[in-house]
Amino acid sequence: MKAIVYHGPGNKSLDERPIPELAAPTDAIVKVTRTTICGTDLHILKGDVPTCEPGRILGHEGVGIVHRVGAAVQGLAVGDHVLISCISSCGQCDYCRRGMYSHCATGGWILGNRIDGTQAEYVRIPHAQTSLYRIPPGLDEEALVMLSDILPTGFECGVLNGKVQPGSTVAIVGAGPIGLASLLTAQFYSPAQVVMIDRDPNRLEVAQRFGATACVDASRQDPEAEVMRLTDGVGVDCAIEAVGIPATFEMCTSLVAPGGVVANVGVHGVKADLHLEKLWDRNVAITTRLVDTVSTPMLLKTVRAGRLDPGQLITHRFPLSKALDAYDTFSRAADTRALKVVIEVS
Ligand code: NAD
Ligand code: ZN
Numbered sequence: 123m124k125a126i127v128y129h130g131p132g133n134k135s136l137d138e139r140p141i142p143e144l145a146a147p148t149d150a151i152v153k154v155t156r157t158t159i160c161g162t163d164l165h166i167l168k169g170d171v172p173t174c175e176p177g178r179i180l181g182h183e184g185v186g187i188v189h190r191v192g193a194a195v196q197g198l199a200v201g202d203h204v205l206i207s208c209i210s211s212c213g214q215c216d217y218c219r220r221g222m223y224s225h226c227a228t229g230g231w232i233l234g235n236r237i238d239g240t241q242a243e244y245v246r247i248p249h250a251q252t253s254l255y256r257i258p259p260g261l262d263e264e265a266l267v268m269l270s271d272i273l274p275t276g277f278e279c280g281v282l283n284g285k286v287q288p289g290s291t292v293a294i295v296g297a298g299p300i301g302l303a304s305l306l307t308a309q310f311y312s313p314a315q316v317v318m319i320d321r322d323p324n325r326l327e328v329a330q331r332f333g334a335t336a337c338v339d340a341s342r343q344d345p346e347a348e349v350m351r352l353t354d355g356v357g358v359d360c361a362i363e364a365v366g367i368p369a370t371f372e373m374c375t376s377l378v379a380p381g382g383v384v385a386n387v388g389v390h391g392v393k394a395d396l397h398l399e400k401l402w403d404r405n406v407a408i409t410t411r412l413v414d415t416v417s418t419p420m421l422l423k424t425v426r427a428g429r430l431d432p433g434q435l436i437t438h439r440f441p442l443s444k445a446l447d448a449y450d451t452f453s454r455a456a457d458t459r460a461l462k463v464v465i466e467v468s
Contacts, residue, residue: 365388
């Protein structure tokens, strides 16, 4: 089968690899139909994620058809149409019993990281029973690729951890797919303001269309001054970091109002400064989270009910044979206007 393989920082290629086999009775093999590229894949390619070793098939998002199913897997059958969660979870360990699937003792974020991922014709899914979701009939599978990672991430790490409430003021730094997913799902709660901050005017335009109440172009405006102006000088109840670099984390700590939350979503590869000398008396909380995907069943319902349209994040489509072009397009988003790039596998 064809697969996109990581060969160390800066290096990837479309290689021929064997179709994966069941390795445990709790596994399933899924024939991938659609997958996509995440900002996190770009972090891997920058060398920010040392657990991902050269030789690894990339990708942790996708939908497909169950091709083989292990003897211990209940509730899934060959031919079922499934959504692949970016988080694999056994459902039984202490972390899973607490709903913290991201830290599952034998799972977590392993796909396209510690084990081969979804940017391939077939993928082995461990703990299949609790890591795959059957897709209800009639749903657009392409849009559901957005539910493997970005929608649960934007919602859980950003909106839930950030304690967005009716009337909240929210700033989201980074209007990439994740920041936009936070923007879309923050609106479940009717916040008073959602200010989007980015340096890419195209992405800010999209944010405006997706319901941002204000947009700040950080390459031309001072985000702190703008946010203070928009919030009567107090800052926001919730500042969501959706970039993954020190500057934007530090920006969030300067935007948060007393009593507020800085909800970090970005994957960070280097240390960031924490200005405790400015923060110690401000009653703020700083949260970090690896997405748990506990909200996936809820998000599926909101999509099915037409309350959420994740398909609006898709800007480009490529066949698997052109996957390297897909990476190129996604990594030059400012020029290509890419948000989510769907790879059509079969
Ligand atoms: P992305 O790279 O597409 O988007 C980042 C955005 O930040 C871009 O629009 C870029 O223009 C903007 N940006 C860059 N520098 C900026 C600056 N100085 N000021 C303002 N804006 C700036 O990435 P994405 O796919 O949206 O993902 C966002 C982050 O979330 C990444 O770090 C990704 O790895 C991370 N992530 C975290 C989890 C988790 O579980 N915590 C899961 C998935 C992704
Ligand atoms: Zn577990």
